[in-house]
Amino acid sequence: MSNRKRSYVEYHEDGSITEAQISTADALFENARAVVVPVRAAAAGDAAVDEPAADVAPAPATAEQVAAPAQADVLSIDTATGKAAAPELSSERVKDIFSTISKKYERFNAVSSFGAYKIWLADVVAKTPATAESEILDIAGGTGDVTFAIARAKHPRHIQCTDLVNEMLDVARAHYAKGASDGVPVDFEVVDAQEIPYADATYDIVTVAYGIRNMPKREQAISEMYRVLKPGGTLVCLDFSTPGNPVWNGMYNFYLKHMIPFWGGAITGDKSGFVYLSKSIKAFPDQRKLARMFEDAGFVDVTWKNHTGGIAAVHVAHKPR
Numbered sequence: 040m041s042n043r044k045r046s047y048v049e050y051h052e053d054g055s056i057t058e059a060q061i062s063t064a065d066a067l068f069e070n071a072r073a074v075v076v077p078v079r080a081a082a083a084g085d086a087a088v089d090e091p092a093a094d095v096a097p098a099p100a101t102a103e104q105v106a107a108p109a110q111a112d113v114l115s116i117d118t119a120t121g122k123a124a125a126p127e128l129s130s131e132r133v134k135d136i137f138s139t140i141s142k143k144y145e146r147f148n149a150v151s152s153f154g155a156y157k158i159w160l161a162d163v164v165a166k167t168p169a170t171a172e173s174e175i176l177d178i179a180g181g182t183g184d185v186t187f188a189i190a191r192a193k194h195p196r197h198i199q200c201t202d203l204v205n206e207m208l209d210v211a212r213a214h215y216a217k218g219a220s221d222g223v224p225v226d227f228e229v230v231d232a233q234e235i236p237y238a239d240a241t242y243d244i245v246t247v248a249y250g251i252r253n254m255p256k257r258e259q260a261i262s263e264m265y266r267v268l269k270p271g272g273t274l275v276c277l278d279f280s281t282p283g284n285p286v287w288n289g290m291y292n293f294y295l296k297h298m299i300p301f302w303g304g305a306i307t308g309d310k311s312g313f314v315y316l317s318k319s320i321k322a323f324p325d326q327r328k329l330a331r332m333f334e335d336a337g338f339v340d341v342t343w344k345n346h347t348g349g350i351a352a353v354h355v356a357h358k359p360r
């Protein structure tokens with residue numbers, strides 16, 4: 040791992056923000072936290088339910104969500120805060136993090152998830168309506184978890200596995216070479232989801248797991264996913280979300296605000312970085328807001344299923360015929 044320094048912003052518990060220089064090793068911990076948070080909370084367990092976008096009461100908004108500008112009004116945000124910012128801020132950060140951790144990403148998932156990620160992934164597979172004729176585009180495919188899980192379970196005609204970071208795709212290519220797709224043809228290409236280089240109406244299904252949260256131009260990315268879907272096509276999206284039960288949400292927010300910085304500080308000595316993680320998760324739109332973003336892009340029949348009490352959610356959206 041390189042140890043080069045780069046400018047960074049630190050978020051403190053008292054609300055202050057300072058500029059800092061951190062190494063890419065610190066950046067790696069930023070990503071690791073994104074995996075650790077839902078996983079530890081997953082131990083509490085829950086019953087997931089399918090919910091239509093229209094008749095679900097919104098979860099209580101956090102202070103950060105109230106402070107963040109409405110998604111529809113913002114062309115580009117800092118994905119750490121939800122506030123308006125140049126897209127390069129988040130794009131460069133995400134490239135830096137994922138190119139650094141590509142070979143360790145799956146180990147972090149496996150060690151820290153206690154199986155929760157696999158359960159959420161299984162629901163993505165279950166909700167992907169693939170047939171033997173399906174052409175599938177996996178956006179932010181990373182090391183190929185979603186691509187290979189769908190390939191093995193559904194045997195579609197072809198999957199296009201794409202990601203912004205070639206180092207992540209290199210890991211996926213290595214899995215493919217060892218037969219991870221069970222014979223299903225998979226192609227890999229570096230693609231920024233905010234500017235997808237494929238023709239309109241190319242794909243039957245688009246999948247995206249933990250991708251949209253990392254994209255500064257989210258509306259543009261969702262519109263691009265809509266554009267490349269065929270009429271009648273389906274988008275399946277997995278990402279972290281917001282618990283709807285006030286008690287569970289309160290416990291979760293307490294855990295995010297106090298326990299994550301405590302454990303992060305105790306284990307790494309980088310308490311402020313763990314405060315940053317808590318804020319970045321809270322800044323992501325809740326289930327209902329994300330569903331609204333899909334509807335705003337033209338999708339219909341948008342539903343979601345909560346997992347682990349809403350810490351994660353799988354959204355399904357359809358392009359009209």
Ligand SMILES: C[S@@+](CC[C@H](N)C(=O)[O-])C[C@H]1O[C@@H](n2cnc3c(N)ncnc32)[C@H](O)[C@@H]1O
Pocket residue numbers: 133137178179180181182183184185201202203204207230231232233247248249250253254
């Ligand atoms: C947490 S990983 C998820 C990888 C994979 N989907 C999975 O479930 O393991 C997030 C991925 O999003 C990718 N990403 C972030 N911004 C992106 C963008 N604008 N376009 C495409 N991929 C992006 C990152 O490179 C990274 O591989």
